[in-house]
Amino acid sequence: MPLVNNKVGNDCTVGTDKTLADGKDLVESVIKVVACYRHLAACVGGCTDSLQLRDELRQTREKALNLAEAIRLHLTSHLRDKSLPEDQRKEMELLWVAFSSSLELLHVDMCKVFSMGDNFSLANTASLVQTGLQGGGSEVAARALSLADLNQEPPTLPAGLESQERSTMEQEISQIDHMIDDMEKKVNVLRWMVEPRGPQYADPLSSTESASLALLSVDEEQPGHEPRCQRSLIFVFLLLFAVVLVAATLSVCLVLFS
Amino acid sequence: MFTYVCVCVCVCVCVCVCVCVCVCVCVSPLQMEKVIVAMQDPDMGMKMRNQRLLITVIPHAMTGVCVLLLWCSTESLHLGNMLVKYGYIYPLKEPRCLVLRPDESPYRFQVRPLSMSILPTFYNPAIYLAKKNIRKQGELMEYEKERYSLLHKRINHTWDFVVMQAREQLRASKQRRKADRIVLECQEQAYWLINRPPVRSITLHCIQLYCAIEACRKALGRNRVKSSICLEGFLKYSEQYLNHDPIMQGCLPSNPWISDDTAHWTMNAEIVPVPTRLRVERWSFSFMELLNDAMGRREFMTYLEKEFSAENLYFWQACEDIRHGESSKIVEKVEDIYKNFLAPGAARWVNIDSKTMDKTLEGIKRPHRFVMDDAQMHIYFLMKKDSYPRYLKSDLYKNMLAKAIVPQETKKSVFPFMRRQRHSSPSPAQTATQAAEEEGLAKGAGANSAAGSHF
Numbered sequence: 002m003p004l005v006n007n008k009v010g011n012d013c014t015v016g017t018d019k020t021l022a023d024g025k026d027l028v029e030s031v032i033k034v035v036a037c038y039r040h041l042a043a044c045v046g047g048c049t050d051s052l053q054l055r056d057e058l059r060q061t062r063e064k065a066l067n068l069a070e071a072i073r074l075h076l077t078s079h080l081r082d083k084s085l086p087e088d089q090r091k092e093m094e095l096l097w098v099a100f101s102s103s104l105e106l107l108h109v110d111m112c113k114v115f116s117m118g119d120n121f122s123l124a125n126t127a128s129l130v131q132t133g134l135q136g137g138g139s140e141v142a143a144r145a146l147s148l149a150d151l152n153q154e155p156p157t158l159p160a161g162l163e164s165q166e167r168s169t170m171e172q173e174i175s176q177i178d179h180m181i182d183d184m185e186k187k188v189n190v191l192r193w194m195v196e197p198r199g200p201q202y203a204d205p206l207s208s209t210e211s212a213s214l215a216l217l218s219v220d221e222e223q224p225g226h227e228p229r230c231q232r233s234l235i236f237v238f239l240l241l242f243a244v245v246l247v248a249a250t251l252s253v254c255l256v257l258f259s
Numbered sequence: 260m261f262t263y264v265c266v267c268v269c270v271c272v273c274v275c276v277c278v279c280v281c282v283c284v285c286v287s288p289l290q291m292e293k294v295i296v297a298m299q300d301p302d303m304g305m306k307m308r309n310q311r312l313l314i315t316v317i318p319h320a321m322t323g324v325c326v327l328l329l330w331c332s333t334e335s336l337h338l339g340n341m342l343v344k345y346g347y348i349y350p351l352k353e354p355r356c357l358v359l360r361p362d363e364s365p366y367r368f369q370v371r372p373l374s375m376s377i378l379p380t381f382y383n384p385a386i387y388l389a390k391k392n393i394r395k396q397g398e399l400m401e402y403e404k405e406r407y408s409l410l411h412k413r414i415n416h417t418w419d420f421v422v423m424q425a426r427e428q429l430r431a432s433k434q435r436r437k438a439d440r441i442v443l444e445c446q447e448q449a450y451w452l453i454n455r456p457p458v459r460s461i462t463l464h465c466i467q468l469y470c471a472i473e474a475c476r477k478a479l480g481r482n483r484v485k486s487s488i489c490l491e492g493f494l495k496y497s498e499q500y501l502n503h504d505p506i507m508q509g510c511l512p513s514n515p516w517i518s519d520d521t522a523h524w525t526m527n528a529e530i531v532p533v534p535t536r537l538r539v540e541r542w543s544f545s546f547m548e549l550l551n552d553a554m555g556r557r558e559f560m561t562y563l564e565k566e567f568s569a570e571n572l573y574f575w576q577a578c579e580d581i582r583h584g585e586s587s588k589i590v591e592k593v594e595d596i597y598k599n600f601l602a603p604g605a606a607r608w609v610n611i612d613s614k615t616m617d618k619t620l621e622g623i624k625r626p627h628r629f630v631m632d633d634a635q636m637h638i639y640f641l642m643k644k645d646s647y648p649r650y651l652k653s654d655l656y657k658n659m660l661a662k663a664i665v666p667q668e669t670k671k672s673v674f675p676f677m678r679r680q681r682h683s684s685p686s687p688a689q690t691a692t693q694a695a696e697e698e699g700l701a702k703g704a705g706a707n708s709a710a711g712s713h714f
Contacts, residue, residue: 032420036427040435043443046370048319099420106382106424117370120292128296130370131307133319133442140434197418233313 017089024075024096028103030147031068035103035110037061037145040138042110046121047132052162055123057142058114059166064146065107066173072100073180080188095198097190101181108177115170123163295347295368298329305329310351310365317438320351320367323360336361346371349449357453369446382421385410387451389425470629499544503537511535513669526666529553536663543651546643550575558659562650570607571638571646574600578635582628593626601634611637 038061044054076097079085085093121129298304305328310320326348327335339359342348343366350356351365359366388407392399399407411418432440502508512522526535534554542549542558549555556572563569577600581592600609601619611619615633622630650656 029423032423033427033431036424037431039428040431040443043446095419098417099423102382102417102420103424109383121370127300128292130292130295130368131299131319132369132446133310133317133367134439135318136436136439138435141431144431144434192416195416197415199419199422 017086020075020079021089021092024072024079024093027068027072027075028096028099031065031072031100032103034061034065034068034145035107037141038065038107039110040141041145042114044134044138045114045117046130047134048129049132049134049137050121050123050129051137052123054138055118055162055166057138059169061142061145062111062170062173066176069100069104069107069177069180072096073184076100077184077187080190091195094190094195097188098192098195101184104177104181104184108174108181111170111174111177115167115174118163118167118170291345291347298326299368308365310367312441315438315441317442320365322363322365324362326359326366327361344453346449346453349445351445354445354448355452367442367445369449381410381414382417382424384451385414385418385421386425386428387447389421390429393425393429466625466627467629470627470632503541511666511668518669520669522666526664530557533662533664534659536660536665539656539660539663542656546639546647549647549650558655559646559650562653562655563646565655566646566649568646570600570609571642573607574609575635575638575642578631578638581631582635586628589628590626593623593630596631597623609634609638610641 038058041054041058041061044050045058076093080090080093080097299307305321305325307319307321310317323339326339326342329335330338336359339348343350343357343359346369348359348366348368350358350360351367353364384406388399388403388410391403392407414421432443435443505514510523512526513520515521515523525531527538530553538552538554542552542555549559556576560569560572563572574596577592577596581589581596584592599605599607601611601616601623602608611634615637619631619634
C-alpha cells in the first residue's frame, strides 16, 4: 500500500529520515545474523556437531527469517511509493540490493546445512569428521540473537529434533525462495544502476581489532612471514636466556656473599 | 619400543583397510566419506596428534607418512594425493602445495561440502577476498588482487554488502576461541585454493569470440530497408527461383517420396558426368550459388585456369577451410596459406591491396579462425566483379548449358488410378485461382441478397 504523505516541510523529511535509518538498522542486523549463521554452518558435519549446534542454527535461522520478513515489508512499501524523493529512493535501492544479496547468501547456507544434515546424521557420532574444532558456537549464536549470553544450562532437546528440523528447514528454504521471487515481481530495482558508497578496498578495521586478527593468521608461504616468526622465537629465547643469566648471577652472588 | 608397537599395529590393520579402500576407490563422495571415517577410527585408523602453533594447541592433525602407512599398497600415494586434491585433507604447513608428502608434514581433515549451489554466486569469493584483505591490511597475492578487482567490476552494485558481510564475519569469528578461529581460517583458505578458478588471460578463444561478436554487431547496424523495396526484391527472387522449386514446379523426373524412384537424387548428386539444366541455370543467378555447388566450382576453376587467375579461387577455398575447419589445424593451415599465397615470391601469389595485406600479415602472428577474413573478402569481390561475369559469357558456360540434360517426366502409367504424380500436392497457385473462381461465383449469387456482413 503506498504511503500518502500529506505533510509538507520539515516533518516529512524527518519522517523519511527515520524510515531510512530504520531500514539501515534492519539491514545491518540481517547481515550480522547471516554472517553468524554462516559461521555456525561451517561446523556442521565436524566433531563439534551436536543437537545443541542444530538448535542454535534453528534459532539463528528463525531470527533471520523474522528480520527478513520485516525488511521486505518495509522496503517494498517504500519503494512502491511513487512520491518518494529521488535521493531517498537511491538509498532505499542500496538497502534493497544489500538485502537481496543477504537473502541469497542465507539461502545458499541453508541449502548447504540441509544437504550436510542428510549426510552427517547425529545418530552416528563416529561418522563425524574430526576437523580440529573444539569449542561450540554458543557465543556466535548469542551474537546473532543479540543476547548477552545464551541460557546457561542447555535446554533439554528432544531426540527427534533432527527429523523435525529437516521438515521445517525444507519449508523455510521454500519460504525464502518465494520471498526472493516475490520481491523481484513487486519492485523493479535496476541493479546495474545502483552505485555503492564504499571504496573498493575496505578500510581495515579499527587498529585493535586488526592487530588481534593479524596475530591469528596462519603462516603462509610468504617470505615476509618466515623471518617474522623466527624473529619472535629468537626474541623469546633471548629473554629466557637473560632471565636465566640474571638468576644465575644472583645465586652466585648469594653464595659468595652469604 | 612404543613406536615399534605402533608401527606393528598400523601394519597389521592395513590389510583390513586395504580391502575397504579397494572397494571404495572410484565411487561417489558418500563412499569416500566412509573411507575418511574409517581412517579416523580410534581403533583401526591412524593416530592423531596435536598441532602446536606458538601458544595454541589444535588437535586432530596427522602426518603425511601416517596416511601412507595406513594402506600398504602402491596406490596409496596416488590415493593420498587425490584426497588432498579434492579437499578431504588439507596441508597445514604449505597450504598452496596440494600434494600428499610422505614425510612429517602435517595434515588435517575437513568436511567437504558435497553439493554446491547450482547458480554461480560471486558473493562467496568476493567476501572471502574482502576478509583476507581486511585481515592482511591489503597484502594480497597478485592473482588474488586481480580476482578482487574483477569481482569488484562484476558485482559492483552490491559491493557495500560484500564489505559489510566480510566485516561481520570477521567479528563473528572473534567470538570463538583462538584455536577454532585458526582451524576455520585454514579450512576456508584450503577450500579457495582448491576451487581457485584458472587465471584469466586473453586467449585466442577470446579473440575468436570477439570477432564473432563484431560480425553480429555489424549485422545489427545494417541499414533498414523499407518493406516495399525489400518486398520487390523478394518477389524478384521468388520469380527467379520459381522454376527451381520442387514444391511449386514439381521435380523431374518424378518426386522420389511419392514414386519411390530415386532418379531425381542420382541426377542431382554432387558430382555427375552431366548436370541437369536447372542446376546449370542456377549458377547464373549469383556467385554464391556457383561457389556452393561442387560441380560449379570445378567448372569455374577450369575457366580460371584458362585465364591464369586460378590462384584466387584456391586462396578463397583455403580460407573457407580455415573458417569451417578444425581448431587444432588452424595454425598450420595459416602457415600453408602464407607460404603458398601471401609470401613474396610465392607459387600462387594473390593480388591483395597493401592495406589488407599489412593487416593480414599482422594477424598471422597470432593466428585464429577469422584472421584471413579481410583478404578472403577482397578476393571474393574481385572474382565476383571480374571473373564471374566473364565466365557467364564464356563459351565454357554456354556449352555446359547446352549439354545439360532435362530429364523426362516419368510417363503416366496406363491405369489411371496408378498415375505417378509429378506434383506432391496441388500447387498453391492452382488452389488460389480455384478459390478466386468460387468466390466470384458466390459473389454473383449473393448479389441479390441484402448487403450484410460480407465476411
